[in-house]
Each structure stands twice: as structure tokens, then as C-alpha cells.
Amino acid sequence: MLPYLVLTLLLLSTIGYYLGRRRSLAMADGHIRNLHSLPSYYGFYTALWCGLPALLLFILWMALGSILITYLVVADLPPEMRSLPPERIDLLVSNIKNLVQGNIVSDTADPVMRAAADQYRRLQAIGNGALWLLVLALAIGGGAYAYRTIAPRLRARNLVERVIMVFLMVSSTIAILTTIGIVLSVLFESIRFFHAIPITHFLFGLQWSPQTAMRVDQVGASGAFGAVPLFTGTLLISFIAMVVAVPIGLLSALYLSEYAHHSFRSVAKPILEVLAGIPTVVYGFFAVLTVAPLIRDTGQWLGLDVASESALAAGLVMGIMIIPFVSSLSDDVINAVPQAMRDGSYALGATRSETIKLVILPAALPGIVGGILLAFSRAIGETMIVVMAAGLSANLTANPLKAVTTITVQIVTLLTGDQEFDSPKTLAAFALGLVLFVVTLTLNIIALHVVRKYREQYE
Amino acid sequence: MNTTATTINSATHQGTLIVAQAEAPLKTGPRVIDYNDRRTVGDITVPDPKMVCRDVNVYYGENHAIKTVSIDIGNRQVTSLIGPSGCGKSTFLRCLNRMNDTIPGCRVTGEITIDKENIYDKNLDVVQLRARVGMVFQKPNPFPKSIFENIAYGPHIHGLAANKRELGELVETCLIKAGLWEEVKDRLEEAGTGLSGGQQQRLCIARAISVNPEVILMDEPCSALDPIATARIEELMDELRENYAIVIVTHSMQQAARVSQRTAYFHLGDLIEVGDTEQIFTNPQHRLTEDYITGRFG
Numbered sequence: 001m002l003p004y005l006v007l008t009l010l011l012l013s014t015i016g017y018y019l020g021r022r023r024s025l026a027m028a029d030g031h032i033r034n035l036h037s038l039p040s041y042y043g044f045y046t047a048l049w050c051g052l053p054a055l056l057l058f059i060l061w062m063a064l065g066s067i068l069i070t071y072l073v074v075a076d077l078p079p080e081m082r083s084l085p086p087e088r089i090d091l092l093v094s095n096i097k098n099l100v101q102g103n104i105v106s107d108t109a110d111p112v113m114r115a116a117a118d119q120y121r122r123l124q125a126i127g128n129g130a131l132w133l134l135v136l137a138l139a140i141g142g143g144a145y146a147y148r149t150i151a152p153r154l155r156a157r158n159l160v161e162r163v164i165m166v167f168l169m170v171s172s173t174i175a176i177l178t179t180i181g182i183v184l185s186v187l188f189e190s191i192r193f194f195h196a197i198p199i200t201h202f203l204f205g206l207q208w209s210p211q212t213a214m215r216v217d218q219v220g221a222s223g224a225f226g227a228v229p230l231f232t233g234t235l236l237i238s239f240i241a242m243v244v245a246v247p248i249g250l251l252s253a254l255y256l257s258e259y260a261h262h263s264f265r266s267v268a269k270p271i272l273e274v275l276a277g278i279p280t281v282v283y284g285f286f287a288v289l290t291v292a293p294l295i296r297d298t299g300q301w302l303g304l305d306v307a308s309e310s311a312l313a314a315g316l317v318m319g320i321m322i323i324p325f326v327s328s329l330s331d332d333v334i335n336a337v338p339q340a341m342r343d344g345s346y347a348l349g350a351t352r353s354e355t356i357k358l359v360i361l362p363a364a365l366p367g368i369v370g371g372i373l374l375a376f377s378r379a380i381g382e383t384m385i386v387v388m389a390a391g392l393s394a395n396l397t398a399n400p401l402k403a404v405t406t407i408t409v410q411i412v413t414l415l416t417g418d419q420e421f422d423s424p425k426t427l428a429a430f431a432l433g434l435v436l437f438v439v440t441l442t443l444n445i446i447a448l449h450v451v452r453k454y455r456e457q458y459e
Numbered sequence: 460m461n462t463t464a465t466t467i468n469s470a471t472h473q474g475t476l477i478v479a480q481a482e483a484p485l486k487t488g489p490r491v492i493d494y495n496d497r498r499t500v501g502d503i504t505v506p507d508p509k510m511v512c513r514d515v516n517v518y519y520g521e522n523h524a525i526k527t528v529s530i531d532i533g534n535r536q537v538t539s540l541i542g543p544s545g546c547g548k549s550t551f552l553r554c555l556n557r558m559n560d561t562i563p564g565c566r567v568t569g570e571i572t573i574d575k576e577n578i579y580d581k582n583l584d585v586v587q588l589r590a591r592v593g594m595v596f597q598k599p600n601p602f603p604k605s606i607f608e609n610i611a612y613g614p615h616i617h618g619l620a621a622n623k624r625e626l627g628e629l630v631e632t633c634l635i636k637a638g639l640w641e642e643v644k645d646r647l648e649e650a651g652t653g654l655s656g657g658q659q660q661r662l663c664i665a666r667a668i669s670v671n672p673e674v675i676l677m678d679e680p681c682s683a684l685d686p687i688a689t690a691r692i693e694e695l696m697d698e699l700r701e702n703y704a705i706v707i708v709t710h711s712m713q714q715a716a717r718v719s720q721r722t723a724y725f726h727l728g729d730l731i732e733v734g735d736t737e738q739i740f741t742n743p744q745h746r747l748t749e750d751y752i753t754g755r756f757g
């Protein structure tokens with residue numbers, strides 16, 4: 001029913017648009033230049049007056065309506081029910097709502113509850129009826145007001161402009177607020193976790209086995225939330241990834257920007273960028289099904305002891321995933337080195353590779369380092385490949401042939417499966433998320449700062 | 460169509476024609492008055508040529524930027540290339556050290572020799588050529604390195620200094636020759652990009668002479684500089700001409716008149732007129748040249 005209301009509003013606004021436009025045209029005496037704004041602005045002006053206030057009311061009701069109704073229904077409950085503790089009341093309310101929606105067969109329900117559900121339904125009907133009336137009245141009233149105020153001197157264009165600005169502002173505010181909200185919720189949940197487990201245990205403890213902490217009597221007792229193995233595992237895998245991605249990415253960027261013929265470049269660059277478009281789960285497959293067995297077999301052949309899920313496999317594949325990232329960032333900074341530097345070097349009789357080694361790379365180095373830091377933060381945050389290929393055992397090791405686990409993998413495993421939501425085990429995921437967030441944010445800030453600094457150098 | 464003995468059919472000439480311009484009395488107006496006559500007027504040859512260019516054409520894709528130009532570059536003198544914007548001065552200059560090779564889509568035909576050696580020969584080492592024909596650009600382009608390293612760069616890649624001490628001496632010599640030594644001798648470790656525009660340009664000149672070139676090409680070397688810095692560079696050119704062949708592109712006719720001994724006037728890719736600087740500025744033989752130097756267009 002409510003969707004119809006929105007449709008009706010849209011329809012009214014459209015009508016408002018045409019009416020407003022027509023009225024302005026009628027006032028123009030056939031010469032649009034007699035008007036302050038183009039006729040369509042008067043149309044938009046009317047449409048906005050017609051639609052916006054009504055829409056705001058509608059949104060307000062959507063946000064607060066059910067809270068209000070619930071409050072009224074609870075107030076009508078028998079006193080012995082109202083005096084129950086808040087959690088029980090919440091439970092009652094959700095039962096009532098289920099009754100209203102018909103999720104529970106009403107015959108089996110207790111008569112008080114049924115009465116409350118009926119009450120709820122009645123209030124809802126009243127509320128909706130009132131909403132219809134009010135919204136339509138507002139729409140028509142607003143539209144009529146706008147229609148009457150249309151005059152050749154009315155600055156409809158500026159008014160529309162202002163509304164658009166507010167609209168854009170609200171949109172960006174929503175984006176920012178959601179981000180802040182997410183960060184804060186992670187922060188608060190982490191703080192809850194740190195009430196249960198001391199932060200020093202978490203950051204410096206050497207043992208990670210959150211499964212044992214499922215039982216309440218063990219919480220925090222064994223130091224099983226020491227995240228150091230996760231940090232080292234993450235670093236190990238990211239390091240392997242960078243060892244793969246940085247040379248290949250950088251060298252291919254150098255080839256593409258300094259040596260490759262224009263036509264080759266126009267083909268090769270998009271292909272390289274396709275690598276970036278492959279879903280990470282596919283890389284994960286590739287790591288588990290192709291690379292890991294390959295490494296294991298090679299290791300056996302060499303007489304090495306290789307775990308079936310090794311840091312090496314995950315790191316190698318992650319490195320491949322990051323190549324286009326490194327190469328396109330390096331390509332950007334290499335291209336930002338002014339042609340005049342190359343000319344200066346060539347004019348002295350330097351070869352290409354001398355020019356690259358002695359002029360371009362030193363000049364582009366800060367930018368390249370920035371790019372590498374960005375790639376590194378990407379590697380740290382990468383989840384899918386490591387979930388599939390790196391394993392779950394939190395070994396504290398620097399041996400790339402062993403299985404290790406990472407922060408992201410542990411977040412996934414902590415949150416999948418059945419457990420109480422506020423057990424330390426689940427809350428640990430938030431603490432890990434917070435660490436991840438802080439680390440990648442810091443890396444990104446440093447990297448962007450370095451890159452920007454570098455750009456300024458030539459502007 | 461006016462075809463006096465002093466004009467050359469540039470498409471077919473043999474490079475040795477040309478006589479009798481002294482006969483022409485001064486201030487009698489140009490001898491070639493047809494604007495559409497694009498054959499080179501004046502003597503394209505010099506007695507002691509360092510570089511010889513014959514029938515040079517340059518194309519940027521479809522754009523025919525230099526049209527069958529022939530000219531000699533004299534040793535131990537400054538040759539200036541003048542002409543309106545876009546007439547191909549820079550393009551022609553870049554032919555002389557094959558910097559055009561670095562521009563995608565640029566094609567050069569014809570013959571250019573340095574000491575009778577064809578620089579477009581397949582077997583010629585372009586890297587060596589560029590060491591012999593140095594270049595200074597319009598905008599000073601020191602490397603983002605120290606002053607010392609800027610000069611040491613060329614000697615380093617060509618192995619011109621056996622050890623640190625020699626390198627130091629070489630750097631000092633170049634800076635002295637470029638007239639920059641007194642100003643920077645106490646801060647050789649500072650960034651070359653921190654110098655003033657005029658100092659940067661002299662640094663670039665010092666850098667160019669650090670590899671012992673025989674020819675120095677300068678593409679509007681003063682257009683980004685103030686008058687005082689310009690005067691310094693002009694002085695410098697005058698000193699350098701004792702040891703090098705210098706070719707300079709300039710927008711300023713006064714500058715061409717001050718620093719050069721020979722002047723070549725380009726117009727839309729054609730070499731219109733070439734001759735002694737004094738003659739070009741006092742007694743141009745082609746109507747287009749006259750219009751340009753009297754400021755009627757350009």
C-alpha cells in the first residue's frame with residue numbers, strides 16, 4: 001500500500017512540473033527572456049515543493065511510525081506484563097509483531113497477546129490512513145503554494161540549485177556517517193573485547209587458539225588470544241606477495257612506459273588490468289588446486305617438508321593478484337616524470353636503461369614507494385585467497401613452507417559458525433578488524449602523502 | 460616568377476650554387492618578392508662546415524613539418540634559426556642530434572653529416588652522436604639531483620673520468636666554462652632544481668659541455684629567463700663559440716643579431732633564406748624574411 005503512496009507522490013510531482021512550467025510560460029508573454037529562469041526551472045520548482053515536504057513526512061513516519069505504535073501497544077498491555085524486565089518486553093513485542101504478520105498461528109496464542117496484536121493492527125491502519133491524508137495534503141498544498149508564487153521575477157533557477165546542493169550534501173554526509181558508524185562500532189566492540197582480554201595479551205601474546213575460549217570458565221585464562229602469530233602470518237604472506245608483485249609489476253611498468261611500442265602498450269596494458277578484474281575467489285581456487293600441489297610436489301622432490309596449505313602458495317598467488325596494482329601505480333608515477341628529464345638524459349647520450357636507472361627511477365622512487373605501500377596494505381587486507389590457501393593453524397613461524405594463518409582468515413573463522421554474539425571469541429574478530437583497519441589506514445595515509453608530495457615536486 | 464641567380468631550387472640543387480650577393484646594393488628591398496616562392500635564398504654553404512644537411516624532410520605522421528631543407532652548420536660560429544612559431548625550427552634542430560627518434564611517428568629523410576659522417580647511417584651509434592652533438596632545451600631541465608651530480612652524469616655514463624678527483628676537476632671546469640662556478644662552488648651538493656632559472660639554464664649548458672661535444676644545439680635557451688640571465692647566457696655563447704659549433708633557435712631577433720654570425724629564416728617548414736646575420740637583418744633578400752624581421756608578422 002505504501003509503495004502506491006510513493007508512486008502517487010511521483011505522479012503529483014510530475015503534474016506539478018508541467019503545471020509550473022505552463023504557468024511560467026503563460027506569464028512570459030511569449031518571450032522566455034521575460035522570465036528570470038528557464039520554464040523548466042519553474043516546473044522543477046513546483047515539483048520540488050509538491051514532492052519534497054511530503055516525502056520528508058513520509059520518511060519520518062517510516063522511521064518513527066513503528067516505534068510510536070509499539071510504544072502505544074506496550075502502554076496498553078496489562079500492568080503485570082509491563083512490569084517485566086526490558087528484555088522480556090522486547091520478546092513480547094517481537095511476538096506481537098510476529099502475530100501481526102501472521103508468522104504465528106493466532107489460535108495458539110494467548111488471548112492477551114492476540115488482543116495486543118489486534119490493537120497493533122488497528123493502530124497501524126489508522127497511522128497509514130493518516131499518513132495518506134497528510135502526505136497528499138502536503139503535496140497538493142506545497143504544489144499549490146509553489147504554483148501561486150510563480151512570477152517572472154521568481155528566481156526558480158537559484159532555488160532549484162540550492163535544493164540540489166542540499167541533496168548532494170545529504171548524500172555525502174550519509175556516506176561519511178556510515179563510515180564513521182562502522183569504525184565506531186568496531187571500536188566499541190573491540191573495547192568490550194579488551195574488557196575481557198587485556199589488550200597487552202592480545203597484542204603481545206604468542207598463542208592463538210580462540211576455540212578453547214568457547215567455554216566460559218576459560219575466558220582469558222590461558223592467553224589463547226595472543227594475536228602475534230596472526231600478525232606474523234599476515235606479514236609473512238604479504239611479504240611473499242610483495243616479493244612476487246613488486247619486481248614483476250615494476251619491471252613490466254618500466255617496459256610498458258619506456259620501451260614498448262605504442263601499439264603493444266595499448267594491447268598489453270588492458271590485459272594486465274584484466275588481472276585486476278579476476279575475482280579473488282578464482283585466485284583462491286588457483287592457489288589451492290594448482291599452486292599448492294605444485295609447491296608440495298616440488299618440495300617433496302627436493303626433500304623438503306611442505307605443508308599442504310603453505311604460506312608460500314597463498315603468498316605467490318596473492319602476489320600475482322597484486323601485480324596489476326603495482327604496475328599501474330608505478331606506470332602512473334613513471335609517466336609523471338616529465339619528458340624533459342628523459343630528453344635531458346638522451347641528449348647527453350644516455351641509453352634507455354641508463355636513463356631509467358639514473359634519472360627516471362630516482363625521480364619516481366617516492367611515488368613508487370607510495371604505490372608499493374598501497375599494494376602492501378591491499379595484501380594485508382586480502383581475505384579470499386588466504387582463507388582458501390593459507391590454512392587455519394596459527395603457527396608462529398617464518399618458514400614459508402609451513403601453514404600459517406592471517407588476521408583476515410581468523411576474522412572469517414571467528415564469525416562463521418554458531419556462537420554467542422558477545423562471547424570473547426566473536427568480539428576478538430572486532431579487535432582483529434580494528435588492528436587491520438588501523439594498520440591499513442596508516443599505510444594508506446603514509447602512501448598517499450608520499451605520492452602527493454612527489455606529484456607536487458613537478459607541478 | 461622571380462628566379463634570380465641567388466635563388467636555389469631547393470628540391471634539386473646540388474649544394475654549391477649561389478654567388479653574387481655582394482653585388483646587390485644595400486637597402487634596395489628584397490629580390491624575391493613572390494610570397495609563394497619557397498626556394499631558399501642565399502648561400503647555404505660555409506667554407507668550414509661542421510655539419511652538412513641536404514634535402515632534409517621531416518614528417519610527423521601526415522604532417523610535413525620540414526620541407527627539403529639544405530644548410531651547412533659552420534664550425535666555430537653561432538648559427539641562429541629564426542621564424543614564426545610552428546615553422547619547424549625546433550624540429551629541424553632535433554634532426555641534428557636525432558632527438559626526433561624519441562618522438563613516436565616522426566620520420567626524417569635526407570642526408571645530414573657531421574664531419575662527413577652520415578648521422579642517419581644504420582651503423583652509426585646514436586648514443587655517441589648525442590654525446591658529440593649536445594643540446595640545451597627551452598625550459599631548463601636539470602635532473603632532480605645535486606648540482607655536482609647533474610654535471611657528473613654525462614662523464615659518468617661515458618666513462619670520461621678515471622677517478623673521483625678527475626671527475627671533480629671535470630665538473631669544476633664545466634661549471635667555470637658555463638660561468639656558474641663562482642655562484643655554486645660552495646653548494647655543489649644542493650639540488651640543481653633549487654637554483655634560479657638562469658642558473659639552471661647555465662647548469663644545463665655546463666651539463667651539455669661536460670661530455671666534450673663538438674656541436675651545441677640550443678632551443679630557445681633564454682625564452683624562460685629574465686633579461687639579466689639572458690645577457691649572461693648570450694655572453695656565454697659568445698665565449699663557447701671559440702670551441703664549438705653552436706646552433707640556436709630563438710624568437711628574439713635582437714638575440715639572433717647579437718649572438719649569431721649566420722642566420723636562417725624558416726617559414727612553414729621551408730628554409731626561406733640563409734646568410735650572414737648582418738646581411739639578413741640589414742638587407743633581406745626574400746620578401747617573407749623582410750616581413751618577419753620588420754615585424755610585419757611572426
Ligand SMILES: Nc1ncnc2c1ncn2[C@@H]1O[C@H](COP(=O)(O)OP(=O)(O)O)[C@@H](O)[C@H]1O
Pocket residue numbers: 519522524542543544545546547548549550551562
Ligand atoms: N612532437 C610532435 N608531434 C607532432 N607534431 C609536431 C611535434 N612537434 C612539432 N610538431 C609539428 O611540427 C611543426 C613544427 O613545430 P616546431 O618544430 O615545434 O616549430 P617551432 O619550434 O618553429 O615553433 C608544427 O606544425 C607542429 O605542430
Ligand SMILES: [Mg+2]
Pocket residue numbers: 548549550678
Ligand atoms: Mg620550438
